[in-house]
Amino acid sequence: MVAAAKAGNDRRIASEAAGEPGTLSEVAYQRLRTDIVSGALDAGKPLRLEALKQRYGLSFSPLREALMRLQSERLVLSTALRGFSVAPLSREEMKDATETRILIESDALRRSMQGGDDDWEAGIVAAFHALSLQAERQSRLSGEVGAVDMHAMDERHYQFHRALIAHCGSPRLLDLADQLYVETQRYRLPCLVGRVAGTPARDVAAEHQQIMDATLRRSEDAVGYLAEHYRRTAEIIEASTVWPSPK
Amino acid sequence: MVAAAKAGNDRRIASEAAGEPGTLSEVAYQRLRTDIVSGALDAGKPLRLEALKQRYGLSFSPLREALMRLQSERLVLSTALRGFSVAPLSREEMKDATETRILIESDALRRSMQGGDDDWEAGIVAAFHALSLQAERQSRLSGEVGAVDMHAMDERHYQFHRALIAHCGSPRLLDLADQLYVETQRYRLPCLVGRVAGTPARDVAAEHQQIMDATLRRSEDAVGYLAEHYRRTAEIIEASTVWPSPK
DNA sequence: CAATAGGAAATTTTCGAAAGAAATTGAACC
DNA sequence: GGTTCAATTTCTTTCGAAAATTTCCTATTG
Numbered sequence: 001m002v003a004a005a006k007a008g009n010d011r012r013i014a015s016e017a018a019g020e021p022g023t024l025s026e027v028a029y030q031r032l033r034t035d036i037v038s039g040a041l042d043a044g045k046p047l048r049l050e051a052l053k054q055r056y057g058l059s060f061s062p063l064r065e066a067l068m069r070l071q072s073e074r075l076v077l078s079t080a081l082r083g084f085s086v087a088p089l090s091r092e093e094m095k096d097a098t099e100t101r102i103l104i105e106s107d108a109l110r111r112s113m114q115g116g117d118d119d120w121e122a123g124i125v126a127a128f129h130a131l132s133l134q135a136e137r138q139s140r141l142s143g144e145v146g147a148v149d150m151h152a153m154d155e156r157h158y159q160f161h162r163a164l165i166a167h168c169g170s171p172r173l174l175d176l177a178d179q180l181y182v183e184t185q186r187y188r189l190p191c192l193v194g195r196v197a198g199t200p201a202r203d204v205a206a207e208h209q210q211i212m213d214a215t216l217r218r219s220e221d222a223v224g225y226l227a228e229h230y231r232r233t234a235e236i237i238e239a240s241t242v243w244p245s246p247k
Numbered sequence: 248m249v250a251a252a253k254a255g256n257d258r259r260i261a262s263e264a265a266g267e268p269g270t271l272s273e274v275a276y277q278r279l280r281t282d283i284v285s286g287a288l289d290a291g292k293p294l295r296l297e298a299l300k301q302r303y304g305l306s307f308s309p310l311r312e313a314l315m316r317l318q319s320e321r322l323v324l325s326t327a328l329r330g331f332s333v334a335p336l337s338r339e340e341m342k343d344a345t346e347t348r349i350l351i352e353s354d355a356l357r358r359s360m361q362g363g364d365d366d367w368e369a370g371i372v373a374a375f376h377a378l379s380l381q382a383e384r385q386s387r388l389s390g391e392v393g394a395v396d397m398h399a400m401d402e403r404h405y406q407f408h409r410a411l412i413a414h415c416g417s418p419r420l421l422d423l424a425d426q427l428y429v430e431t432q433r434y435r436l437p438c439l440v441g442r443v444a445g446t447p448a449r450d451v452a453a454e455h456q457q458i459m460d461a462t463l464r465r466s467e468d469a470v471g472y473l474a475e476h477y478r479r480t481a482e483i484i485e486a487s488t489v490w491p492s493p494k
Numbered sequence: 495c496a497a498t499a500g501g502a503a504a505t506t507t508t509c510g511a512a513a514g515a516a517a518t519t520g521a522a523c524c
Numbered sequence: 525g526g527t528t529c530a531a532t533t534t535c536t537t538t539c540g541a542a543a544a545t546t547t548c549c550t551a552t553t554g
């Protein structure tokens with residue numbers, strides 16, 4: 001409905017201005033991913049090429065390439081000759097994503113703790129601090145709910161959890177963790193927005209602290225705390241989400 | 248060099264003849280994947296669009312879509328405006344793939360053993376039997392080395408390992424296992440071809456038997472045997488492969 | 495001789511239109 | 525009333541050419 005087409009022909013800039021994009025295919029990928037994760041594109045709904053073309057001011061090729069990639073990442077579904085659709089949300093998928101994430105990150109955390117050096121530790125402490133500052137600022141301004149703050153908060157949260165496993169030494173594990181982070185974000189974000197009011201007393205900061213402390217002292221407990229942390233989040237989401245009908 | 252272009256315009260069949268393809272993008276994906284895994288396309292080498300167009304008789308769009316997908320699966324690399332290349336092979340990547348595979352499949356196997364029903368068990372026994380028959384046939388005809396036999400063997404092998412984890416209940420875990428299977432196949436295949444002569448006495452059949460037995464009696468040992476099985480393969484590959492120079 | 499600018503060639507990327515399938519509509523028929 | 529079939533419409537998929545960018549080569553300069 002709110003199709004804010006950006007006219008079409010502003011493509012020759014891209015090159016050196018921004019830090020990265022480089023290619024329209026990449027732009028399409030980023031924007032689609034953002035819109036799917038944020039819920040701007042409704043889960044389950046078909047993605048009509050013509051509509052996307054309007055919405056993003058791009059043509060078929062880059063859009064299709066982006067969709068193909070998103071399909072590999074489980075954010076988009078596609079059927080042979082009847083196009084793409086936003087991957088639906090469901091309890092089962094969320095649980096699967098959560099448990100898989102725990103599997104991956106537990107191993108990555110263990111490995112990080114084994115070989116972790118000073119820089120790794122410093123990275124964790126720094127990320128934790130940044131997260132704390134943001135959380136504090138957040139709670140101070142809890143009156144006005146800005147999507148901007150939400151995004152900043154989530155970014156710090158991501159950075160903290162990534163710092164924990166950063167030293168695992170496996171590119172694959174890190175990639176998988178990233179992917180699962182994005183997938184689960186689809187479930188987290190809408191929930192966070194709605195829960196500003198009826199917060200069921202959870203001290204997330206304390207949980208982070210606990211994970212960090214155990215990690216720094218190289219205790220296997222860290223893995224357990226991390227898993228708990230994710231499972232708790234999953235439970236809250238499951239409870240406070242209005243799930244689509246059983247189908 | 249050996250570019251066997253299939254002329255160009257035979258696209259209207261696809262529809263109902265074969266069991267699946269449906270779309271040229273899918274065809275491109277399948278063929279490219281096969282050629283990368285089999286080594287028909289050399290690791291590390293750039294993939295020139297024009298050349299691929301010739302080779303497969305397809306045009307840019309489906310090829311690029313396929314490459315995008317293969318990039319997500321770590322079989323292809325791509326840089327902003329300078330195209331694609333076959334992902335290189337290296338000891339580190341192989342080890343990472345192997346260990347990640349062990350992590351994923353260990354968990355999947357545990358879960359399968361927990362909930363596994365009769366059909367699951369039957370599937371394992373059946374796959375094992377089929378694998379044994381093929382292996383026997385293989386060893387009988389060990390004089391003539393046919394790529395066809397190789398492929399059949401690998402297929403049965405895949406089916407057996409998949410049967411073990413089939414009941415894990417996690418679509419994600421199964422997908423990841425499939426992906427890692429393909430990735431590691433890049434390292435296995437060339438090695439298998441070359442090793443027909445100097446076989447260092449390894450009873451793979453016995454290893455499979457051991458894994459299956461432990462699995463059916465729901466013993467945690469199964470997980471250990473499976474990991475050993477993969478690690479042993481990795482070691483043999485590491486030893487008998489001529490690795491690309493350190494760069 | 496090294497370094498650099500300029501320009502030609504090669505290559506990737508994007509577009510818009512054409513071709514191909516599926517969904518939809520509606521009319522004719524049981 | 526409900527079904528089937530064909531025409532129409534909608535949508536996806538593919539192509540080939542145009543645009544943008546990198547790479548390679550060469551001549552010029554310090």
